[in-house]
Amino acid sequence: MKTMGMSQLALVAPRGYPCAEATARASGADDVLARAEIHTTVLDAVRNCGCVLATSSRTRNIPWPIIRPAQAAAELLRSARSGTSAAVLFGPEHAGLKNSDMEFCNAVIEIPATPAFPSLNLAAAVQIVCYELRKAVMESAGSTVGQATGAPGATADQIQLLYQLLERYISQIGYYHPGKPRLLMRRLKRMFNRLQPDQNEYNILRGILAAAEKAARKK
Amino acid sequence: MKTMGMSQLALVAPRGYPCAEATARASGADDVLARAEIHTTVLDAVRNCGCVLATSSRTRNIPWPIIRPAQAAAELLRSARSGTSAAVLFGPEHAGLKNSDMEFCNAVIEIPATPAFPSLNLAAAVQIVCYELRKAVMESAGSTVGQATGAPGATADQIQLLYQLLERYISQIGYYHPGKPRLLMRRLKRMFNRLQPDQNEYNILRGILAAAEKAARKK
Numbered sequence: 093m094k095t096m097g098m099s100q101l102a103l104v105a106p107r108g109y110p111c112a113e114a115t116a117r118a119s120g121a122d123d124v125l126a127r128a129e130i131h132t133t134v135l136d137a138v139r140n141c142g143c144v145l146a147t148s149s150r151t152r153n154i155p156w157p158i159i160r161p162a163q164a165a166a167e168l169l170r171s172a173r174s175g176t177s178a179a180v181l182f183g184p185e186h187a188g189l190k191n192s193d194m195e196f197c198n199a200v201i202e203i204p205a206t207p208a209f210p211s212l213n214l215a216a217a218v219q220i221v222c223y224e225l226r227k228a229v230m231e232s233a234g235s236t237v238g239q240a241t242g243a244p245g246a247t248a249d250q251i252q253l254l255y256q257l258l259e260r261y262i263s264q265i266g267y268y269h270p271g272k273p274r275l276l277m278r279r280l281k282r283m284f285n286r287l288q289p290d291q292n293e294y295n296i297l298r299g300i301l302a303a304a305e306k307a308a309r310k311k
Numbered sequence: 312m313k314t315m316g317m318s319q320l321a322l323v324a325p326r327g328y329p330c331a332e333a334t335a336r337a338s339g340a341d342d343v344l345a346r347a348e349i350h351t352t353v354l355d356a357v358r359n360c361g362c363v364l365a366t367s368s369r370t371r372n373i374p375w376p377i378i379r380p381a382q383a384a385a386e387l388l389r390s391a392r393s394g395t396s397a398a399v400l401f402g403p404e405h406a407g408l409k410n411s412d413m414e415f416c417n418a419v420i421e422i423p424a425t426p427a428f429p430s431l432n433l434a435a436a437v438q439i440v441c442y443e444l445r446k447a448v449m450e451s452a453g454s455t456v457g458q459a460t461g462a463p464g465a466t467a468d469q470i471q472l473l474y475q476l477l478e479r480y481i482s483q484i485g486y487y488h489p490g491k492p493r494l495l496m497r498r499l500k501r502m503f504n505r506l507q508p509d510q511n512e513y514n515i516l517r518g519i520l521a522a523a524e525k526a527a528r529k530k
Contacts, residue, residue: 094425094428095424095425095428095429095430095431095435096424096425097424097425097427120428120430121428203442204442204445204446204449205314205315205316205445206313206314206315206316206445208316209313209314209339209340210314211314211339212314215434215435216314216434216435216438219435219438219439220438220439220442223422223423223439223442226423226424226425227423230423261523262519262522264526265522265523265525265526266522266526267518267519267522267523276515279511279512279515280515283506283508283512286506286507287502287505287506289502292498293498293502296495296498296499296502299486300481300486303481303484303485303486304480304484304486304523304527306484307483307484307485307526307527308523308526308527
């Protein structure tokens with residue numbers, strides 16, 4: 093949960109707390125564990141929450157609305173933004189949540205596991221829900237995915253020049269005959285368009301083409 | 312990965328295999344582990360794959376295109392549907408992938424962790440990527456859209472051959488000196504990886520390289 097930017101952990105009737113093994117396993121995130129709220133009942137833990145969602149892999153016989161993790165994240169965020177806390181309830185590793193625990197929940201999150209082997213462990217379920225929450229937070233913050241190539245992209249003009257140089261070169265070496273159908277050039281252009289080279293890469297490609305022309309001219 | 316409906320695991324140079332502890336920990340999914348392919352190198356493992364995506368939390372000098380898990384899932388699915396295998400590459404728990412391992416990759420998947428604590432463990436990273444894949448599979452299961460048109464992708468083997476031909480050619484024409492730092496080749500490889508040529512495009516590129524070599528040799 094810490095990797096996904098979350099820090100408010102509440103534990104209900106933990107078997108042992110603090111627990112040396114748990115602290116050791118939380119390496120790097122032990123601050124979250126150390127600051128956990130401890131409650132004796134689920135109701136205590138969610139008392140101040142507006143939206144409470146449960147997670148369960150046994151959704152067959154329950155009368156709660158079933159929602160997917162992404163939808164759950166949106167609802168939790170909306171609730172939190174409205175000024176009321178929101179919570180996701182996870183059950184113990186093997187037993188899962190009891191029906192009595194679910195009474196405080198607005199809906200049940202179903203992680204779309206394969207029916208043949210739906211038994212996610214607790215850590216996996218927490219990871220997925222927190223991941224969807226992180227995505228929802230980032231999307232709503234207007235964050236854009238970084239196009240990671242450091243250099244600015246080649247301009248359309250530069251790409252046009254590359255086409256021309258390439259066409260001249262492959263004509264020169266006899267790979268391409270301008271009289272023939274222009275399917276080859278169209279395919280090459282499609283490749284370049286997909287490539288979206290940056291300035292460094294554009295310079296490399298121009299350099300290779302220049303060297304290639306020179307090498308072919310010397311014959 | 313089994314909970315998300317995936318079964319094809321490949322291990323590269325595992326420290327011990329089979330490993331009693333690993334088998335015990337895989338409880339319920341030990342069949343996936345037992346059927347794992349074992350390879351000595353990353354290239355061996357991805358040899359027949361069209362789309363190869365890496366996961367990494369480290370910033371690198373030469374940035375690969377960075378994509379989000381959901382986009383990665385869509386690309387992997389498209390590649391697999393076109394008839395060529397697709398793969399996601401995960402590094403060892405602490406060290407992560409080496410630069411040399413990334414040379415076979417088309418892009419790097421960045422899980423949107425919080426910058427303050429971005430260190431997902433291996434299991435968490437695998438869970439998130441597999442979850443997005445499962446979502447993509449389920450979403451596309453109902454729709455007739457997304458069936459790949461066009462030729463199957465070039466394989467990693469074919470791309471390796473292209474690198475070798477290109478390196479030989481640009482050495483031949485004096486654009487590249489193998490003695491010099493290998494940054495240029497890495498940049499070119501990154502471009503090819505991003506391009507993900509299909510079989511037709513692969514044939515065009517090979518054809519141009521063959522013609523170029525011939526033209527330079529005649530001088």
